[in-house]
Amino acid sequence: MIITIVGGGSTFTPGIVKSIALRKNELEVDEIRLFDLDKKRQDKVGILVRWILDEDLKCGIKLTITYDAEEAYKDADFIFAQMRVGKYAMRELDEKIPLRHGCVGQETCGCGGLAYGMRTIFPMIQVIDDAEKYAKPTYWILNYSNPASVVSEACRKLRPDARIINICDMPIAIIDMVAAALNIKDKHNIVYDYYGLNHFGWFTGIEYKGEDMMPKIRDYIMEQEILLPSAYLKDKAALAGKSNDNKTNRHAKGSWYYVWKGVYEIMKNFPDTLPNTYLNYYLQQKEFVEHSDPNHTRANEVMETREKNLFDGIDKYLASGEIDETVFYAGSHGDWIADLAIALKNDTKARFLVITENKGAIPNMPYDAMVEVPAYIGKKGPEVIAQDNIPLFQQGMMMQQLNCEKLLVEGCIEGSYQKVLEAFTLNKTVPSMKVAKEILDDLMEANKEYWPTLK
Numbered sequence: 289m290i291i292t293i294v295g296g297g298s299t300f301t302p303g304i305v306k307s308i309a310l311r312k313n314e315l316e317v318d319e320i321r322l323f324d325l326d327k328k329r330q331d332k333v334g335i336l337v338r339w340i341l342d343e344d345l346k347c348g349i350k351l352t353i354t355y356d357a358e359e360a361y362k363d364a365d366f367i368f369a370q371m372r373v374g375k376y377a378m379r380e381l382d383e384k385i386p387l388r389h390g391c392v393g394q395e396t397c398g399c400g401g402l403a404y405g406m407r408t409i410f411p412m413i414q415v416i417d418d419a420e421k422y423a424k425p426t427y428w429i430l431n432y433s434n435p436a437s438v439v440s441e442a443c444r445k446l447r448p449d450a451r452i453i454n455i456c457d458m459p460i461a462i463i464d465m466v467a468a469a470l471n472i473k474d475k476h477n478i479v480y481d482y483y484g485l486n487h488f489g490w491f492t493g494i495e496y497k498g499e500d501m502m503p504k505i506r507d508y509i510m511e512q513e514i515l516l517p518s519a520y521l522k523d524k525a526a527l528a529g530k531s532n533d534n535k536t537n538r539h540a541k542g543s544w545y546y547v548w549k550g551v552y553e554i555m556k557n558f559p560d561t562l563p564n565t566y567l568n569y570y571l572q573q574k575e576f577v578e579h580s581d582p583n584h585t586r587a588n589e590v591m592e593t594r595e596k597n598l599f600d601g602i603d604k605y606l607a608s609g610e611i612d613e614t615v616f617y618a619g620s621h622g623d624w625i626a627d628l629a630i631a632l633k634n635d636t637k638a639r640f641l642v643i644t645e646n647k648g649a650i651p652n653m654p655y656d657a658m659v660e661v662p663a664y665i666g667k668k669g670p671e672v673i674a675q676d677n678i679p680l681f682q683q684g685m686m687m688q689q690l691n692c693e694k695l696l697v698e699g700c701i702e703g704s705y706q707k708v709l710e711a712f713t714l715n716k717t718v719p720s721m722k723v724a725k726e727i728l729d730d731l732m733e734a735n736k737e738y739w740p741t742l743k
């Protein structure tokens with residue numbers, strides 16, 4: 289069993305490797321390969337990964353660090369894709385350029401997400417082509433490279449037979465918060481219903497051991513005026529983005545604070561469902577621009593915390609031989625990816641949310657829409673759970689976003705400036721076609737190394 293991690297230099301790699309290694313018996317994994325284009329970054333992360341496998345867990349899993357596609361993919365069983373094309377430097381521009389024009393500046397939502405999508409489509413197709421060429425014929429690509437909605441639509445269109453499952457951890461992160469808020473320790477007993485597009489969906493039901501938890505979580509959010517467990521709310525100074533220390537949970541400070549606060553704002557108006565946090569950018573676009581700092585965005589926060597802590601920690605290990613495990617994250621993100629791989633390999637039919645072609649699962653959405661819905665996962669892939677028609681409000685929002693993303697993908701493939709401009713204009717975070725064009729032109733200039741030529 290060989291698992292290849294594409295984007296081996298990612299800040300998430302050490303945590304994911306630890307999750308895989310801790311599940312070694314279920315996954316029967318013999319070798320983990322790291323593949324990246326940035327040698328310096330991956331070599332550094334590789335030092336920590338080697339420590340995890342050889343010294344921390346002493347698990348006997350072989351580690352290969354490579355920059356060669358054939359060596360990376362040869363006979364691989366699983367490919368975990370976590371590329372950030374353009375790295376944090378381009379994320380910063382994705383966030384700051386739209387903000388300069390008064391629009392939402394976000395990694396995966398609005399114009400920034402469209403720009404990131406245009407950078408990622410063809411590198412992702414390359415991953416599929418390399419897997420087809422070198423990996424075992426039964427390979428599975430688990431893709432969580434963002435923006436997963438745009439990437440998954442491009443894969444559906446260009447490589448419809450690829451063995452790829454696109455996934456996102458935001459819904460499980462929200463369920464983690466629900467569990468912590470309601471003091472539920474055994475969160476695996478929570479079953480939820482959900483529909484949407486990626487980073488654009490709604491929980492319609494949350495059950496714990498057969499009990500409907502929606503009323504409880506709604507009451508909790510209305511009382512606390514935020515969806516964060518009360519333990520996170522103790523340090524008032526850290527709230528509202530005032531603190532950037534390493535002790536406060538990252539969700540209670542900086543830009544994440546507004547994200548969890550926004551769930552309360554949305555539910556005050558639309559109390560029937562629990563929204564994905566990313567809906568903030570489409571339902572409170574004005575307010576999210578107002579509290580953003582155009583000179584210091586989430587990309588800066590990440591570079592100053594998660595990325596810095598990781599690479600400082602590795603340098604410290606090299607200098608002193610000491611490891612501080614808090615420098616890498618090994619929480620639910622890695623566990624969830626390992627769980628999904630186990631479900632595919634061992635045919636467990638466990639329930640996960642996946643981004644998949646609709647094919648009638650939501651009757652009043654197009655057949656070929658890439659939707660995010662629950663599915664049972666076995667060795668043949670996802671068996672999607674059919675839903676009922678969705679309400680007009682949600683369907684209207686989803687259709688606008690879906691057509692925006694489809695136009696972007698078509699524009700990118702055809703090199704059509706016109707279609708990409710239509711995509712930017714259609715996005716709910718953009719107030720007018722003039723603003724859409726100004727942002728598109730600035731992003732096109734910033735992305736000239738990455739985007740296909742648009743005519």
Ligand SMILES: NC(=O)c1ccc[n+]([C@@H]2O[C@H](COP(=O)([O-])OP(=O)(O)OC[C@H]3O[C@@H](n4cnc5c(N)ncnc54)[C@H](O)[C@@H]3O)[C@@H](O)[C@H]2O)c1
Nearest residue numbers: 295297298299300324326370371372411432433434456457
């Ligand atoms: N779907 C989800 O819910 C979810 C959750 C967490 C992270 N992510 C995504 O995972 C990715 C990694 O995030 P991060 O913050 O750790 O980023 P990061 O910048 O630390 O790591 C990304 C790595 O990808 C590498 N890379 C870029 N282009 C590549 C290519 N064409 N081939 C191989 N490697 C390439 C970079 O060199 C870098 O080392 C991002 O796309 C992020 O959005 C998704």
Ligand SMILES: O=P(O)(O)OC[C@H]1O[C@H](O[C@H]2[C@H](O)[C@@H](O)[C@@H](O)O[C@@H]2CO)[C@H](O)[C@@H](O)[C@@H]1O
Nearest residue numbers: 395396434456457458459461462586590620621
């Ligand atoms: O701003 P970042 O880089 O910290 O996070 C962006 C990602 O946010 C979501 O995933 C989170 C998740 O919500 C959190 O609880 C934990 O598991 O870490 C993840 C990564 O930060 C989102 O689903 C991803 O698509 C984003 O990339």
Ligand SMILES: [Mn+2]
Nearest residue numbers: 456457458487
């Ligand atoms: Mn996500």
